[in-house]
Amino acid sequence: MPQALRPPARCIMVLGTTSGAGKSWLATALCRHYANQGLKVAPFKAQNMSNNARVVPGPGGVMGEIGSAQYFQALAARAVPDVRMNPLLLKPEGDTRSQVVLMGQVSDELTRLPWRGRSEKVWPHIAAALDALRAENDVVVIEGAGSPAEINLHASDIVNMRVARHAGARCLLVTDIDRGGAFAHLYGTWALLPEDERALIAGFVLNKFRGDAALLAPAPEMLREKTGVHIVATIPMQWKHGLPEEDGVFDxxxxxxxxxxxxxxxxxxxxxxxxxxxxxxxxxxxxxxxxxxxxxxxxxxxxxxxxxxxxxxxxxxxxxxxxxxxxxxxxxxxxxxxxxxxxxxxxxxxxxxxxxxxxxxxxxxxxxxxxxxxxxxxxxxxxxxxxxxxxxxxxxxxxxxxxxxxxxxxxxxxxxxxxxxxxxxxxxxxxxxxxxxxxxxxxxxxxxxxxxxxxxxxxxxxxxxxxxPTLDSVFDRLAAGVAEWFVPSALRI
Incomplete structure (x- = not known):
């Protein structure tokens, strides 16, 4: 279909109840899942905080930096990585400061600004990058950051629900059940969101599960009664999923x-x-x-x-x-x-x-x-x-x-x-x-x-x-897992 006639890409977004819940690798798996259906797919994360970066093309062919997770998600999507896939990258230099990389390039002005002072300055760049990717693709797989329900950050949010609202994204909320407290995390995150944002949550995902799934009852049904949201996938623990680590060292x-x-x-x-x-x-x-x-x-x-x-x-x-x-x-x-x-x-x-x-x-x-x-x-x-x-x-x-x-x-x-x-x-x-x-x-x-x-x-x-395994075989194995773990209707977008 000519680009001028292409409808904006449909968007699916992976949110997490916490950092480390499994957003990055699940978004990677979804990129390959949709690419295997013959769709043109791109990943997107509005803001990433990581010192793991890759060099990719930016505007005018100038090379810039994006987070490694989006680089590998692009490979999973069979797409060429570019800076629009991670328009804002924060590279921590200390406990209270980060270097700010906007559209692939270091911005000294933004680096000097207080955290909350950056939001409105960077949002137009984030929205434009997402809109451009939507104009060129059939599906955009969006990754959130941390939790969407951090009430101290919600007013200045530029990476979670503001992105979800802008894209009209179908959102999956994933939690790490291996840590314990998973159902409380899911319910608490949902409950802290404003009502219009709750409506975007299309399914809950239990990640890193070990044991007998029958022992989860009656919690999934009780959670559905309280929220109206179904658990759409229970993903077994993936000790060695094969993807490079993004934020932590290997165990x-x-x-x-x-x-x-x-x-x-x-x-x-x-x-x-x-x-x-x-x-x-x-x-x-x-x-x-x-x-x-x-x-x-x-x-x-x-x-x-x-x-x-x-x-x-x-x-x-x-x-x-x-x-x-x-x-x-x-x-x-x-x-x-x-x-x-x-x-x-x-x-x-x-x-x-x-x-x-x-x-x-x-x-x-x-x-x-x-x-x-x-x-x-x-x-x-x-x-x-x-x-x-x-x-x-x-x-x-x-x-x-x-x-x-x-x-x-x-x-x-x-x-x-x-x-x-x-x-x-x-x-x-x-x-x-x-x-x-x-x-x-x-x-x-x-x-x-x-x-x-x-x-x-x-x-x-x-x-x-x-x-x-090779990276490509890792992507295909994760995509096969998506087809196995998810209720099919949860991935229709």
């Missing part, structure tokens, strides 16, 4: 089964970013992935990874306070493999220099003779490069062409005084990756190394070939 159930040949310890500092890029390591046979918050956590690890950070200097101070700096130095001194990604690369150097007040000054860990200088300009781009003469513990990556993305403040270069003394980092990709002389410490700005099939195969060979 112990995500470690590998069988014989372990490589233990990878990822430093889990408070402002860790882009942790979802390590998901593929969980799927490589024989790799044990764990999250390290103390020296004991890295003892015995084969690799130590310093991941990205939204607050590099602050996370480096945290790392030192835990004694992890000494543990990493000992590991590296014994020839153990160390990898720094983005902020982790910056930490591995000699110093962080910040005259512009972007991140903070700090001495680095001193494992690479590099210095990072912060500046207001932010690098946001897709990147493809061929790694050069990589040696030592990371030699398997030599000559491998890798693709990924960069999101960082600051530029990193050789420390000039150290170079004058003959201590020079080996630059194995210009402006992108450096290695120490011994070859066991590697730092790079490229996010997504382990998502690159060539890199993963170079590092793990046949073990990587056996990785399961």
């Amino acid at each position: 112990s159930r995500s470690t590998t089964a069988g014989e372990v040949h490589t233990t990878v310890a990822v430093i889990a500092y408070p402002r860790i970013s882009n942790l979802d890029e390590f998901q593929p390591l969980k799927n490589v046979h024989g790799v044990r992935l764990l999250w390290a918050r103390s020296p004991a956590d890295v003892a015995g690890a084969d690799w130590i990874i310093l991941p990205g950070s939204k607050a590099t200097a602050a996370d480096l101070a945290w790392l030192r306070a835990q004694g992890l700096d000494r543990a990493i130095a000992v590991h590296a001194g014994r020839g153990g493999a160390v990898l720094g990604v983005c902020g982790g690369l910056q930490m591995l150097g000699e110093a962080l220099i910040d005259t512009a007040g972007i991140d903070g000054n700090a001495p680095g860990l001193g494992l690479l003779p590099l210095v990072t200088t912060f500046a207001p300009a932010k690098t946001v781009r897709r990147t493809q490069a061929r790694l050069g003469d990589v040696r030592g513990r990371w030699a398997a990556l030599a000559g491998v062409e890798v693709a990924g993305y960069e999101i960082h403040h600051g530029q990193t270069a050789q420390h000039p005084a150290m170079a004058a003394r003959g201590d020079v980092a080996r630059e194995v990709a210009p402006g992108l990756a450096w290695q120490n002389g011994a070859g066991n410490v590697l730092g790079l700005y490229l996010h997504g190394l382990f998502e690159d099939e060539a890199a993963l195969h170079a590092l793990f060979g046949a073990q990587a070939d056996a990785q399961v």
Whole structure:
């Protein structure tokens, strides 16, 4: 149908009684469910708070940032990700402040505004992005944030019921029954909504259920009598749904089964970013992935990874306070493999220099003779490069062409005084990756190394070939689950 004649897309919205109820992965499953019906589908989340971001096209082809969840939802929908799918991204930099990214680009003006002062300024951009997606698609799957019934935030809401009203969305309210209190959460959320917004709730969803469904009675019927809303799905616990994690680190159930040949310890500092890029390591046979918050956590690890950070200097101070700096130095001194990604690369150097007040000054860990200088300009781009003469513990990556993305403040270069003394980092990709002389410490700005099939195969060979499941198979499995778990009428929109 020509776009001019296309009616606005129908919208289904996934709301939650709490954060962590399962909104993101359910929205992802619905994206593939509707795409499998031959419909043109797009995801949408008005505002996302996450330090996990992906680089996608924006207006005029300028690259910008969106939350990782919407990126993967777009892939599930078989759509090209773009910034309209997550027009507002908040990237926490501390307990009381966040960097504001509007339509893919950092907005210093909005970052400086109080939380409630942003709503009316950003709403026109949010509404326009949603309207544009509706004009181009048959279905838009919308994800809410937190709970729609937070009465302290309702008046300035731009992500839950204001979006639902604007789109006339059919809303599903999902709750985590594994936590307990699920029926109270559902009823309380419904009861706190104004009457016109209650009317948009088309069904309740019980998520993460374990046990005998017959034991739920008589609660579902009692809840229907009080609200007029049916429970339209009871979803069994999905311990390993296969999607990258968005907001939290993986638990112990995500470690590998069988014989372990490589233990990878990822430093889990408070402002860790882009942790979802390590998901593929969980799927490589024989790799044990764990999250390290103390020296004991890295003892015995084969690799130590310093991941990205939204607050590099602050996370480096945290790392030192835990004694992890000494543990990493000992590991590296014994020839153990160390990898720094983005902020982790910056930490591995000699110093962080910040005259512009972007991140903070700090001495680095001193494992690479590099210095990072912060500046207001932010690098946001897709990147493809061929790694050069990589040696030592990371030699398997030599000559491998890798693709990924960069999101960082600051530029990193050789420390000039150290170079004058003959201590020079080996630059194995210009402006992108450096290695120490011994070859066991590697730092790079490229996010997504382990998502690159060539890199993963170079590092793990046949073990990587056996990785399961692929993202596409995960999407299809979740879509099949939707057809099984839901009352069919609940998904007609």
